[in-house]
Amino acid sequence: MNSAISVRHLTKDFKIGLRGLKLRAVDDLSLEIPRGQVYGLLGPNGCGKSTTLKIILGLVSGTTGEINILGFPSATAEARRRTGFLPEAPYFHKFLSGRELVRYCAQLSGVPAVKMDDAVDSALELAAMTEASSRRIGTYSKGMLQRIGLAQAIVHDPELVILDEPTAGVDPVGAAAIGRMIRAMRDQGKTVVLCSHLLGQVEQVCDRVAIMDHGRLVLEGRVDEVLAQRDRHLMTIEGLTPEARLAAESTLAAHGARVTSVTHPRRSLEELFRELVTGSRDA
Amino acid sequence: MKPLLLRCGWIARMTFLEAVRQRFFAFLIVLGAAMVLSSVAFRFLDFGHGELKFIADFGFGGMFLFGSILAVVMTAQLFFAEMDNRTALTLLAKPLSRAEFLIGKFFGVWMILGLFVIILSALLGLVLWARAQELSLLAEQSGRVAPDFSISGLSIFALLQWLRLSVVAAIVLAIAAAARTFLFAVILGALTVVAGQLQWIAQDVLLKPTESVVYKSILWLTSRILPNLQQFNIGDALVLDSGTVAMSSIGWVILSGLLYASAYLLLGALVFRRREI
Ligand SMILES: Nc1ncnc2c1ncn2[C@@H]1O[C@H](COP(=O)(O)OP(=O)(O)O)[C@@H](O)[C@H]1O
Ligand SMILES: [Mg+2]
Numbered sequence: 351m352n353s354a355i356s357v358r359h360l361t362k363d364f365k366i367g368l369r370g371l372k373l374r375a376v377d378d379l380s381l382e383i384p385r386g387q388v389y390g391l392l393g394p395n396g397c398g399k400s401t402t403l404k405i406i407l408g409l410v411s412g413t414t415g416e417i418n419i420l421g422f423p424s425a426t427a428e429a430r431r432r433t434g435f436l437p438e439a440p441y442f443h444k445f446l447s448g449r450e451l452v453r454y455c456a457q458l459s460g461v462p463a464v465k466m467d468d469a470v471d472s473a474l475e476l477a478a479m480t481e482a483s484s485r486r487i488g489t490y491s492k493g494m495l496q497r498i499g500l501a502q503a504i505v506h507d508p509e510l511v512i513l514d515e516p517t518a519g520v521d522p523v524g525a526a527a528i529g530r531m532i533r534a535m536r537d538q539g540k541t542v543v544l545c546s547h548l549l550g551q552v553e554q555v556c557d558r559v560a561i562m563d564h565g566r567l568v569l570e571g572r573v574d575e576v577l578a579q580r581d582r583h584l585m586t587i588e589g590l591t592p593e594a595r596l597a598a599e600s601t602l603a604a605h606g607a608r609v610t611s612v613t614h615p616r617r618s619l620e621e622l623f624r625e626l627v628t629g630s631r632d633a
Numbered sequence: 634m635k636p637l638l639l640r641c642g643w644i645a646r647m648t649f650l651e652a653v654r655q656r657f658f659a660f661l662i663v664l665g666a667a668m669v670l671s672s673v674a675f676r677f678l679d680f681g682h683g684e685l686k687f688i689a690d691f692g693f694g695g696m697f698l699f700g701s702i703l704a705v706v707m708t709a710q711l712f713f714a715e716m717d718n719r720t721a722l723t724l725l726a727k728p729l730s731r732a733e734f735l736i737g738k739f740f741g742v743w744m745i746l747g748l749f750v751i752i753l754s755a756l757l758g759l760v761l762w763a764r765a766q767e768l769s770l771l772a773e774q775s776g777r778v779a780p781d782f783s784i785s786g787l788s789i790f791a792l793l794q795w796l797r798l799s800v801v802a803a804i805v806l807a808i809a810a811a812a813r814t815f816l817f818a819v820i821l822g823a824l825t826v827v828a829g830q831l832q833w834i835a836q837d838v839l840l841k842p843t844e845s846v847v848y849k850s851i852l853w854l855t856s857r858i859l860p861n862l863q864q865f866n867i868g869d870a871l872v873l874d875s876g877t878v879a880m881s882s883i884g885w886v887i888l889s890g891l892l893y894a895s896a897y898l899l900l901g902a903l904v905f906r907r908r909e910i
Binding site: 404407410411427428431434435439441442443454457458460499502 | 636639640643644647650651654718719720722723724725726727728729730907909910
């Protein structure tokens with residue numbers, strides 16, 4: 351009951367070819383995704399992330415295993431009413447405007463007519479799509495498509511939001527904006543589950559991550575715990591002369607510590623990019 | 634019950650909006666209209682039913698042919714567009730059942746078929762009326778009986794065609810729900826229409842005492858599974874010899890059409906429930 355999603359011993363075999371050949375996309379996966387956090391499902395392409403999310407949503411059925419969403423047995427309409435989903439590389443009816451799409455999704459999600467306009471407006475607002483909302487979706491850029499996808503996923507104010515590769519194909523500035531939207535959702539008390547292979551971006555957004563490989567879970571935990579190397583330390587020093595360095599090294603050696611590497615700190619290219627470029631044209 | 638109908642309605646509305654702006658739809662309307670209008674070019678000047686019958690038959694033929702193409706191709710296209718573009722992934726993650734989605738699709742197609750039939754029937758009615766005026770003038774001058782046609786018969790015919798196309802759409806939707814590809818659904822759908830059109834032949838064979846029992850039971854089974862689509866094509870009798878078709882037999886045709894459409898829709902919904910999106 352405490353978990354937003356609980357997956358127990360989930361296995362999924364896809365039948366491929368006529369001879370009954372099977373491809374194991376998810377292999378004995380067990381996850382407990384806590385409420386109120388941003389949870390990242392990471393792994394290389396083809397490791398089974400999307401398949402796992404689709405099974406959680408009931409779009410694909412698992413071969414074996416058990417799933418609970420928000421305390422409901424897998425993929426009942428009741429569970430889906432409290433869940434929002436942004437599929438991978440989303441595609442929507444091109445002839446609709448952004449606002450029409452979000453409204454359509456709100457109608458299907460059972461948003462009552464009296465709350466419709468408010469719900470649509472606030473979803474567009476959160477996804478920073480208010481301005482472009484009257485344009486046809488066919489004219490949207492990749493970043494705008496992801497953001498309108500985000501808006502349609504949250505328009506019915508779900509407790510749980512599931513995002514499949516929300517930043518794939520989006521430039522770093524747009525990706526950072528999507529990251530902020532995700533944190534805003536968490537601050538509203540929603541649980542956000544996202545999957546991605548873009549690890550740099552995920553690191554800044556997620557509270558907790560699971561890493562998958564070939565359908566199996568290889569690592570799971572809080573981001574800071576997973577990433578910290580507790581037996582290593584990093585110092586940043588200004589004005590280090592060769593003499594000072596020698597002195598420092600000998601002092602450290604006297605205490606039994608050893609300097610294993612000395613490098614210049616580097617900004618990531620992404621940070622540099624975000625500093626130089628002020629925004630995408632569609633942001 | 635009300636939210637269920639609403640959700641089907643939203644899907645149907647979106648399906649209709651998607652279909653109605655397709656060039657393919659406009660193209661078939663234009664072809665059908667061209668066929669109706671081109672019949673005017675032929676004038677027999679026999680001052681009688683012959684010419685009106687010719688115009689009517691041309692119109693029925695256009696509606697039958699292009700309507701069938703529309704019902705098969707458009708239904709499959711609208712279904713597979715949602716699957717292949719993965720818009721279904723977004724929609725079916727909503728609190729919407731698979732059956733509601735499929736029924737919504739059906740009624741979207743149903744509306745587009747209705748629009749098609751209404752436009753072409755109205756055009757046909759107009760052409761028939763204009764020519765009947767001309768002919769009756771000529772008939773008066775030469776002292777003969779003026780030819781006439783029945784507007785209400787034409788309306789009933791339009792209704793029956795709409796129903797026939799809806800049955801086809803339901804069958805194609807059931808096939809599409811199980812099919813992997815658009816092409817497969819279209820081909821099997823087209824074959825089913827042809828078989829349904831010829832189904833009455835099987836019924837004739839069943840009456841012959843000479844055939845073997847196995848052959849007959851296979852025929853009997855297929856003729857139950859497939860609707861008799863030919864029974865909807867009673868345009869001649871309805872429009873030109875009004876009164877010769879008993880209301881009760883029209884009632885039976887309508888009832889059987891509704892039953893077949895519902896049965897195939899139900900089958901489609903059952904198959905679609907297990908489909909992986
Ligand atoms: N419908 C399907 N039929 C057969 N194989 C599939 C299907 N969907 C996914 N797969 C396979 O399952 C594996 C996992 O796919 P996916 O979950 O999409 O990976 P990810 O999202 O992690 O990139 C891949 O090897 C993929 O080829
Ligand atoms: Mg994926």
